Amino acid sequence: MSEISNQLESLSYKAQQIANEASQLASNVAETSGGHSDFIIFGITVLVLACFVGYYVVWSVTPALHSPLMGVTNAISSVIIVGALLAAGPVDSNISKYFGLVAVTLAAVNIFGGFVVTNRMLSMFKKKQ
Amino acid sequence: MSTLTTAAYLVSSVLFILSLRGLSHPSTARRGNFLGILGMTIAIVTTLSNPGVLSYKEIGIAFLIGGLIGTSIAVKIQMTALPQLVAAFHSLVGLAAVFVAASAYYNPSAFNIGTFGSIPIGSLIEMSIGTAIGAVTFTGSIIAFGKLQGFVSGNPLVFKGQHFINLLLGLGIIVLIVKFCIDQNQELFWLIVFASFVIGVLLIVPIGGADMPVIVSMLNSYSGWAAAGIGFTLSNNLLIITGALVGSSGAILSYIMCKGMNRSFLNVLLGGFGGEQAASAGGVKDDRQAKQGNAADAAFMMKNSKTIIIVPGYGMAVAQAQHALREMVDLLKAAGAEVRYAIHPVAGRMPGHMNVLLAEANVPYDEVLELDEINRDFSETDVAFVIGANDVTNPAAKTDKTSAIYGMPILDVENAGQVFFVKRGMASGYAGVQNELFFRDNTLMLFGDAKKVCEDIIKGLEN
Numbered sequence: 001m002s003e004i005s006n007q008l009e010s011l012s013y014k015a016q017q018i019a020n021e022a023s024q025l026a027s028n029v030a031e032t033s034g035g036h037s038d039f040i041i042f043g044i045t046v047l048v049l050a051c052f053v054g055y056y057v058v059w060s061v062t063p064a065l066h067s068p069l070m071g072v073t074n075a076i077s078s079v080i081i082v083g084a085l086l087a088a089g090p091v092d093s094n095i096s097k098y099f100g101l102v103a104v105t106l107a108a109v110n111i112f113g114g115f116v117v118t119n120r121m122l123s124m125f126k127k128k129q
Numbered sequence: 130m131s132t133l134t135t136a137a138y139l140v141s142s143v144l145f146i147l148s149l150r151g152l153s154h155p156s157t158a159r160r161g162n163f164l165g166i167l168g169m170t171i172a173i174v175t176t177l178s179n180p181g182v183l184s185y186k187e188i189g190i191a192f193l194i195g196g197l198i199g200t201s202i203a204v205k206i207q208m209t210a211l212p213q214l215v216a217a218f219h220s221l222v223g224l225a226a227v228f229v230a231a232s233a234y235y236n237p238s239a240f241n242i243g244t245f246g247s248i249p250i251g252s253l254i255e256m257s258i259g260t261a262i263g264a265v266t267f268t269g270s271i272i273a274f275g276k277l278q279g280f281v282s283g284n285p286l287v288f289k290g291q292h293f294i295n296l297l298l299g300l301g302i303i304v305l306i307v308k309f310c311i312d313q314n315q316e317l318f319w320l321i322v323f324a325s326f327v328i329g330v331l332l333i334v335p336i337g338g339a340d341m342p343v344i345v346s347m348l349n350s351y352s353g354w355a356a357a358g359i360g361f362t363l364s365n366n367l368l369i370i371t372g373a374l375v376g377s378s379g380a381i382l383s384y385i386m387c388k389g390m391n392r393s394f395l396n397v398l399l400g401g402f403g404g405e406q407a408a409s410a411g412g413v414k415d416d417r418q419a420k421q422g423n424a425a426d427a428a429f430m431m432k433n434s435k436t437i438i439i440v441p442g443y444g445m446a447v448a449q450a451q452h453a454l455r456e457m458v459d460l461l462k463a464a465g466a467e468v469r470y471a472i473h474p475v476a477g478r479m480p481g482h483m484n485v486l487l488a489e490a491n492v493p494y495d496e497v498l499e500l501d502e503i504n505r506d507f508s509e510t511d512v513a514f515v516i517g518a519n520d521v522t523n524p525a526a527k528t529d530k531t532s533a534i535y536g537m538p539i540l541d542v543e544n545a546g547q548v549f550f551v552k553r554g555m556a557s558g559y560a561g562v563q564n565e566l567f568f569r570d571n572t573l574m575l576f577g578d579a580k581k582v583c584e585d586i587i588k589g590l591e592n
Contacts, residue, residue, distance in 0.1 A: 066382060104191040127155075
């Protein structure tokens with residue numbers, strides 16, 4: 001009797017271990033697949049749809065404003081600063097952080113330069129009085 | 130990424146789309162630019178509030194330095210130098226993409242993509258593609274900048290086996306990327322960067338100065354794809370959406386420019402077209418005489434005209450003649466003439482270049498018309514005044530099948546009652562083709578610097 005109860009106890013202990021491992025594995029899988037490989041498909045979906053939006057929006061831009069269009073697109077492509085800020089964010093200094101800071105500087109030149117020069121161009125376009 | 134962050138990034142994406150949408154008309158364009166600034170501010174503030182971003186002081190300093198440099202350049206730059214400014218700015222986006230990717234490679238945990246040496250393969254692929262596009266954009270834009278600024282000769286630099294070397298390098302980069310994704314070696318990472326730098330240079334050197342509108346647009350497109358590539362590494366939709374917008378914008382502009390020259394994109398990329406070499410070698414020696422006029426004749430005739438169309442080109446930008454031109458037009462309008470401007474899609478060194486220069490000289494935008502809008506009106510126009518344009522007015526493009534520019538859409542200036550053609554000398558345009566227009570009965574050549582000619586005509590009009 002006591003032997004059986006001992007066996008049962010060790011069995012239930014093993015079962016619990018297996019369950020633990022399984023749940024850990026499951027969470028690992030969830031992390032890797034839900035974390036990244038799923039994003040690629042999701043990201044490509046977003047990319048393709050955004051290309052269509054871009055196509056229609058850009059064709060509606062009047063040819064007279066193609067230079068300002070380049071100015072604006074140049075400025076907004078510096079949204080890459082989001083990555084630069086994340087890279088420069090950590091407190092401890094290492095090569096990664098310095099790369100990030102350089103990228104922040106470069107992107108900032110572009111953001112300010114792009115928007116300011118576009119504004120200068122656009123402020124010159126006037127209608128006949 | 131928290132829900133709030135994702136929502137904020139979505140708001141900035143929408144604002145960016147609206148900002149481009151605003152450019153559909155000059156009256157809404159400034160608001161569009163403002164929406165762009167708003168979107169960028171939201172994106173930056175949202176990222177700064179990320180718990181992983183802590184070093185505010187260093188970031189603030191870096192941002193301030195960059196902001197000051199960018200603003201001071203943008204405030205001072207002359208409008209004629211816009212194309213090289215845009216090219217220089219593109220190079221910065223490319224370089225920033227390379228730095229962000231390098232940073233992600235050395236410290237992946239800041240981006241939640243594993244740890245150094247054990248980055249998931251998907252992220253490695255995205256990272257290396259983003260790096261390669263960024264690096265090509267960087268050096269390509271530097272060369273384009275040099276050509277536009279005159280640091281590098283605007284002539285196409287062609288050598289034997291060029292395309293073969295490019296192909297080899299391109300394949301080499303693909304092999305490097307595959308190897309990098311397998312063993313994550315840091316030398317391989319920098320080799321990818323280096324090889325892409327080289328291919329960026331080689332891609333742009335064979336392209337002539339006058340093809341730069343296509344190239345500047347193409348590099349604009351590349352800078353967008355680089356941003357999208359980094360967006361995949363960061364699993365960030367904002368970067369992907371913005372990158373796609375910029376990428377498609379640049380691609381459409383290159384397409385419009387190519388169509389304006391009746392050339393395929395591949396033909397432009399393969400290069401070797403234009404520049405002085407082609408002009409001297411291809412230019413047919415012609416012993417026909419073009420009729421030459423002077424400023425006084427032009428002033429007299431235009432004063433007595435009812436309708437005038439001005440056709441500006443890159444020569445006007447080089448001579449900084451836009452202000453003198455506008456003064457001349459003011460006097461003509463005061464004398465009772467109706468004056469309009471006709472812009473060819475490839476006039477100038479970047480898309481829309483002429484429109485900005487004329488706007489700078491206070492020409493109202495509703496007097497400035499595109500090729501399709503005004504081309505039919507030349508036949509009912511008394512005077513066409515061509516200033517600094519050449520190939521885009523050559524009637525041979527319509528008739529001469531052997532011409533290098535056959536099939537290119539051109540402005541039908543020859544249909545006007547009288548054509549004045551302002552030009553420095555008899556040299557042919559960048560395509561190396563003699564302009565048939567010079568020898569027409571109704572064409573008078575006005576030789577001299579564009580600005581000087583305008584000033585002389587102004588004197589003639591005032592007397």
